[in-house]
Amino acid sequence: MQFISAQCPHCGKELQLPDDAQQVVCMYCAKPIDVQAVLCSQGDSESYPSLLRTAKEQLKNDLVAYRANIQAVNNHGYPEAFRSYAERWAPVLQAYCAAAEAGSIERAAEEYSVFLMERFLELFQQMELKESDTRFFDYRYTVVAFLIPAILKQEHEAAEALADHFLEKWNKQYPKKPLGKARYEEISRGFRQRLCFITTAVCEFQGKSDDCYELTAFRRFRDDWLTQTPGGRRKIQEYYLFAPILVQKIDHRADRASIYQGIWQNYLQPCLVELEAGNPENCARTYEDMVSRLEQEFLPA
Known part of the structure; x- marks a missing residue:
């Protein structure tokens, strides 16, 4: 029996898996793992780590720190503001989707959502931002009106999974300030109807x-x-x-x-x-x- 390094397909944590086992339980998230499926997937997806690393490297600080001008987010200003924002996110999300295709959608969504949430938490910590701060409202607003619709604009199963995983983590971190999932068309329609x-x-x-x-x-x-x-x-x-x-x-x-x-x-x-x-x-x-x-x-x- 040999132990091979692999990532949990559920939580993305690094594990040492016995190569002759059929199923084990992740020591971090306690979810069952099909060992042979994971090892097979890992063997067929050598490009996954480098592709996901590229997606992480492309997420520049200014994208995370972007805070929407709330006064300009309306029926007239939202379409152009969203288009510009989504174009800046597109290379990052395309690299992420490529990584998911090379590996596992659930694994990529979990790992990248953890990375993305950590970037937001680091930013908020640097800003000494509290939930009662108006700036926190602006970021919360930005995530719903810009980030999640930009992710979903990719129209890819991996993008849908990333949005779900990220929202799950946000809502666990901020249960009193939760977020919901909506696409650009739904939000734009809401601004038009008022x-x-x-x-x-x-x-x-x-x-x-x-x-x-x-x-x-x-x-x-x-x-x-x-x-x-x-x-x-x-x-x-x-x-x-x-x-x-x-x-x-x-x-x-x-x-x-x-x-x-x-x-x-x-x-x-x-x-x-x-x-x-x-x-x-x-x-x-x-x-x-x-x-x-x-x-x-x-x-x-």
């Missing part, structure tokens, strides 16, 4: 029209009050980005009726009462709490 997505979805589920009293009141609150408050426009931008993703995930749930009813009873109806009483500040706090709780519950799903 609707009260969650409120509209709830009212539609209740059989109310688009110009109903509730929707009119919430749009007036958004346009006449929230936009004038410190940080109000930033909150609206977050809402335009995440709300369509949330509604899409809720609509795919078998219990969506009870979810929408709960949103109405626990958040929207109390918000409306506060607006009618002339207390927009209380409405804003309740609405922000609603969005935060929905993000934590549905974005990681």
Whole structure:
């Protein structure tokens, strides 16, 4: 029996595998490993390490440090900003996909997602960045509106796996500030529509029209009050980005009726009462709490 160096196909950690074994359990992630399949794959993919190394080397600091200009991310500015960003990422992602094709998609996605997450954490540590910092909001926004759509733009199985693995790691690292997966077309459509997505979805589920009293009141609150408050426009931008993703995930749930009813009873109806009483500040706090709780519950799903 001989021991051969190989990487776990699940977590990417370096292992010493006995060449005569059929199956072992990874000492790092505790997942079962088909030893012969791994050794066979490793023998057929000598270019994998060099290709993945190239993909890592091409990820320059300025790409990781890129922070979107939130004020310019709108119906008019987003398409050009995304095109420029995606073009800069393309060589990196093409090298990554080539590595995945030479080796294993799961192995490449796990290893590169770990590398990418570590780069972000190093950057945040250097900046002494906290989750409450507005700069953290900007990076979170950038990942959803730019990085994940740029990855998915490759239209490759390995790119899809990379997006999933990276989001899993982000959401584990920041459970109170999770992220969801959306493509460029979905996000761009959200900017074009600029609707009260969650409120509209709830009212539609209740059989109310688009110009109903509730929707009119919430749009007036958004346009006449929230936009004038410190940080109000930033909150609206977050809402335009995440709300369509949330509604899409809720609509795919078998219990969506009870979810929408709960949103109405626990958040929207109390918000409306506060607006009618002339207390927009209380409405804003309740609405922000609603969005935060929905993000934590549905974005990681």
